Amino acid sequence: MGHSRFGDRSDVNLSELSFEAVHPSLESSGLTAKEIPYMAVGSMGVWSEEPLPAVVIAEYCGLTGAGLVRCEAACASGSAAVFNAYSAIKGGQVDAALVVGVEKMKQIDNPTIMEMIGRAGYYLWEFENFGMTFPAYYAVHAVQHMKTYGTTEEDLALVAVKNHKYGSMNPLAHLRHEITVEKVLGSSVIAWPLKLYDCCPITDGAAAVVLASEEKVKELGVETPVWIDAIGFSSDTANLSKRENYVGLDASVRASRMAYRMAGVSPEDVDVATVHDCFTVAEIMAYEDLGFCRKGEGARMVREGETEVGGRIPVNVDGGLKAKGHPIGTTGVSMLAELTKQLREEIKPRGRQAPMKNYTALAHNTGGTGHYCYVTILRR
Amino acid sequence: MKNVDKPVSLKSARTLQLTYNLPISRTSKFWQGLKEGKIYATTCQKCGKLHFPPVADCGDCGASDMKWNELDGAGEIETFTEVIVKPASFSEEPDYIVAIARLKEGVRALAWLTGVKREDVKVGLKVKLVAKVVSEDRVSYEFTPI
Numbered sequence: 001m002g003h004s005r006f007g008d009r010s011d012v013n014l015s016e017l018s019f020e021a022v023h024p025s026l027e028s029s030g031l032t033a034k035e036i037p038y039m040a041v042g043s044m045g046v047w048s049e050e051p052l053p054a055v056v057i058a059e060y061c062g063l064t065g066a067g068l069v070r071c072e073a074a075c076a077s078g079s080a081a082v083f084n085a086y087s088a089i090k091g092g093q094v095d096a097a098l099v100v101g102v103e104k105m106k107q108i109d110n111p112t113i114m115e116m117i118g119r120a121g122y123y124l125w126e127f128e129n130f131g132m133t134f135p136a137y138y139a140v141h142a143v144q145h146m147k148t149y150g151t152t153e154e155d156l157a158l159v160a161v162k163n164h165k166y167g168s169m170n171p172l173a174h175l176r177h178e179i180t181v182e183k184v185l186g187s188s189v190i191a192w193p194l195k196l197y198d199c200c201p202i203t204d205g206a207a208a209v210v211l212a213s214e215e216k217v218k219e220l221g222v223e224t225p226v227w228i229d230a231i232g233f234s235s236d237t238a239n240l241s242k243r244e245n246y247v248g249l250d251a252s253v254r255a256s257r258m259a260y261r262m263a264g265v266s267p268e269d270v271d272v273a274t275v276h277d278c279f280t281v282a283e284i285m286a287y288e289d290l291g292f293c294r295k296g297e298g299a300r301m302v303r304e305g306e307t308e309v310g311g312r313i314p315v316n317v318d319g320g321l322k323a324k325g326h327p328i329g330t331t332g333v334s335m336l337a338e339l340t341k342q343l344r345e346e347i348k349p350r351g352r353q354a355p356m357k358n359y360t361a362l363a364h365n366t367g368g369t370g371h372y373c374y375v376t377i378l379r380r
Numbered sequence: 381m382k383n384v385d386k387p388v389s390l391k392s393a394r395t396l397q398l399t400y401n402l403p404i405s406r407t408s409k410f411w412q413g414l415k416e417g418k419i420y421a422t423t424c425q426k427c428g429k430l431h432f433p434p435v436a437d438c439g440d441c442g443a444s445d446m447k448w449n450e451l452d453g454a455g456e457i458e459t460f461t462e463v464i465v466k467p468a469s470f471s472e473e474p475d476y477i478v479a480i481a482r483l484k485e486g487v488r489a490l491a492w493l494t495g496v497k498r499e500d501v502k503v504g505l506k507v508k509l510v511a512k513v514v515s516e517d518r519v520s521y522e523f524t525p526i
Contacts, residue, residue, distance in 0.1 A: 111466070111468035112468045
């Protein structure tokens with residue numbers, strides 16, 4: 001696996017940024033670019049100039065001739081690309097594949113980014129006349145969660161404080177400063193009740209992983225392979241108004257149950273997880289939707305430190321989308337890169353290495369407002 | 381990787397401006413109805429499902445035989461937000477409240493809530509969904525408190 005530094009990466013273009021992740025991922029796999037028969041790229045790409053990112057990345061990284069595809073599942077595009085490559089291997093068509101997640105968001109102005117992401121629901125019924133934004137889609141969830149379960153703005157702030165703490169320990173993270181509850185509560189309102197520090201930043205970044213069949217892994221003599229045990233997936237309505245409630249994401253519930261069933265594990269078996277905390281409320285809903293706690297108890301988990309290193313299930317101890325950053329199509333691949341390091345117990349500094357009991361990790365990656373969802377279970 | 385001290389970029393000379401034409405032929409009665417102050421939904425003649433926003437084809441049963449029904453518009457706010465940081469094409473608008481309400485016919489709608497301050501909006505607030513003529517060639521709909 002490989003992972004670029006996240007942040008404002010105006011110093012590189014899309015291909016150069018991808019190379020930063022692709023090159024180390026190939027080196028560590030023992031395969032050369034020419035030996036990769038297939039590459040799936042997770043990228044939304046509307047904020048940078050290349051409409052065919054897979055093709056330019058392949059040329060730049062020496063993979064021309066490999067089968068190529070760009071996968072779109074909004075913020076879950078990275079996981080969609082993982083699933084695409086995984087399926088090609090599972091189906092026996094190739095014995096190895098490269099997955100790249102890449103996004104260059106800082107090439108256009110912020111209001112236009114708000115526009116492009118805000119349109120990503122049901123355009124005609126939510127944006128054309130009503131100008132929904134991504135913070136707004138999650139804000140309506142925060143309002144109902146707070147009303148139904150007594151979750152408070154302070155609880156939401158605690159998620160940001162936790163994730164910034166771990167972001168400060170992750171040299172690849174975009175936001176590397178610690179924050180306080182007061183700082184979150186005092187930050188400017190973006191979409192009430194969500195404030196600036198409830199929201200993930202706009203970030204450039206790339207991540208890459210090489211997937212291979214069991215046979216190929218043996219042939220390459222990979223020392224500590226990490227296996228994909230299951231990929232669960234689901235979706236939900238484009239129109240938020242067609243959903244029954246706004247206290248969780250049903251796609252997360254369905255995708256996780258599918259993944260648990262396939263892998264033969266339960267939430268209690270998970271040693272470490274990355275969940276899709278594009279907004280602080282999303283992390284609290286994810287705890288509940290993934291079965292880490294009962295519905296309505298998500299805020300208690302963060303209040304009691306259950307999702308810190310040393311807690312019951314450490315969550316987003318890489319800083320999460322909140323502090324590590326959320327380059328849209330990169331996130332799903334970045335999660336797998338982080339969890340691979342966690343499962344290999346290679347995290348430095350050690351303060352953010354989760355203790356391993358079952359050597360089982362979970363990645364939860366949603367696209368849109370639970371419009372798409374992928375849950376991947378990894379095992380060493 | 382080498383870090384570049386001061387990023388240098390080329391400002392692209394090629395500007396793209398996109399304005400989409402949105403096809404509404406098959407739900408034109410809805411948009412026509414807004415001009416007349418009416419809110420329409422569609423009911424599937426085969427399975428009876430009520431659709432709002434209106435659709436020409438039923439995703440539930442696959443039928444394309446729809447009947448138009450005028451909605452009363454009365455409903456109750458289930459959740460809401462106030463958008464402060466806006467998309468580029470809404471940058472001239474004052475801050476706006478977006479709400480989702482469940483209407484008495486059982487369907488939900490998402491629209492702006494006007495005529496009330498955000499501080500006074502509560503989950504459970506009784507509202508009415510009403511048609512709105514924005515300009516000569518533009519119609520919409522919004523919630524107002526009852």
